[in-house]
Amino acid sequence: MSSNPNTGTPLVELRDISIAFGGVKAVDHVTIDLYPGEVVGLLGHNGAGKSTLIKCLSGAYQMDSGEIFINGSKAEIRNTRDARKYNVETIYQTLALADNLDAASNLFLGRELVTPLGFVDEPAMEAETRSIMGRLNPNFQKFKEPVSALSGGQRQSVAIARAVYFNAKILIMDEPTAALGPHETQMVAELIEELKAQGLGIFLIEHDIHNVMRLCDRAMVMKNGQKVGTVNVGEVTDEDILGMIIMGKKPPQAY
């Protein structure tokens, strides 16, 4: 039996979270924590409750019971604006982009830069967008077009830019590589390494077991809304993790 290798105050602690939809327990008393500079994978079948759990942290859902602690103190997250106040940023599986707007408008959606008169400062937003996209995806050039005109990878980089730009401390990535080609997947992997080095904590929802083994420090497996167990990725094989996901079998290293 192993244990959590991290010590000190966790960046995030989700304690005993439960949420039900019309009698179905989507998340059933799940507890997980996340430390700075760490990537924690959230694994499980479709419908296991990973996305629902994480939406309680991002403010999209409100949990029925449980507590969230951020940097050791209790956090009240009632909506997505609250979550952003705690520097929790989310890259949704659907990317949550407004297809009819350009990259800058999407990047700053809900947090527009304004001039002293209170008008939206488009040039400033475009300049900031150009600068951050220059770092994330130097090939990105379609600043004036609606994001519906972009490729999957380009759209992904807009969604990532939105999460990273606002000094995220806690990043939630819901299957960031699901729709991407090998080259773009590599880009996302490098970005995750870089953000980790900067001290961000990342929750990564991921189906591809190879990506989990490669990117995650720890992994928590869920099944039918319940937590199967948490493992230190370095101490287990991919077979062990698959066993947890498919059969709900807890290997001896899990805690």
Next chain:
Amino acid sequence: MAEQAEKSAPQTTGSGSGKSMLGQLELDMRLMGMVGAFILIALAFNLFTDGRFVTPRNIFNLTVQTVSVAIMATGMVFVIVTRHIDLSVGAVLAIASAMGAMMQARWLPQLVGLDYGNPMIAPMAIVTCLAVGTLIGAFNGWLIGYQGIPAFIVTLGGLLIWRYVGWYVTDGQTIAPLDKSYLVLGGAEGTLGVTLSWGVGILASLAVIYALYNARKSRKSHGFPTKPLWAEFTVGGVIIAAILGYIATLNAYDIPKGKLRRLFEARGEVLPDGYTEAYGLPISVIVLIIVAVAMTMLAKKTRLGKYIFATGGNPDAAELSGINTKLLTVKIFALMGFLCGLSAVIASARLASHANDIGTLDELRVIAAAVIGGTALSGGIGTIHGAILGALIMQSLQSGMAMVGVDAPLQNIVVGSVLVFAVWIDIQYRKRLGIKV
């Protein structure tokens, strides 16, 4: 990194070289298409009416008749952009007009005791119209946003409800006469005259130059690509020529002799021989211009506008970005109601009375204007100037056919066909450009 950007950027906007002259102007091709269609319609009617369509008199009448629908169409853009619809605008116009008319012709004089002609009457009547429209709009928005009733149902109900609430308010009577200073907002009764009209035209031209200059300066200061100078001058020149040409046209429409004589008699003077005076710019058109500028600023330059378009493009994304989409719905419908109230003032002032059938079928004209103007019913796309141009095209068709002597039933058939045809063209256009929406 900059070099890398250069190499892989065949589609960079406005880099100048390698683009056709037309491309360098960076025109909105859909808008150009609509302007072209409008000019074609005008020229065709002019041909069939032996040159009576493109005359100062008809252009004056056309714009005055368009104002009320055009004002509401700007609000309908926001409603449709957020994937809603408002079928109640004609009925809300009717109740607002009824309340405003009762206020000035009955309640203020009879209950409050203000004399006819009291300077407070017109402002209070106007505030009544605007308040009634805004409140009903906000109530609709609350039912739609917070109670989750589809906009189609809420406003279909409103279409039946509000006109007949207005009927009870007025006992089904036509309310007249309306206050003298109120009538000034109707069109022909309130115009600026030659000198002031030129003044407004020149101010508007200066504003265009300032806006173009500012936009260019701000792009330059951030190091973004800009259009070549000649393109800026061409665009600015065409806009200014259109503004001044319009003013010149209105200034060429003389007030009829009989009316001038009455105006002079009212002042206790005699009309001098050979004296002429032109109408110039109607106040109602100035109201429309102010609404158009304000709504365009709202759409493009404010957070509210950004949220409206983001919500239309992807409601879930807007919600996840922390936008309160329920409250947004209330705001949009309240704004729509406010504009209905404003249109009620202008429509009843133009007709110099309130009748229960005021604004009948306006919901269809307003929706058609917005849709012809390029507003997509699937949401997320639409422009204010497009909707106003759409209203103008609808009104041109209607009055042009009336002038040619087309039967009323056929007029409706043509207008209906044009609506469907315009949307079909739009779909083809988007397909060709590969726009998914």
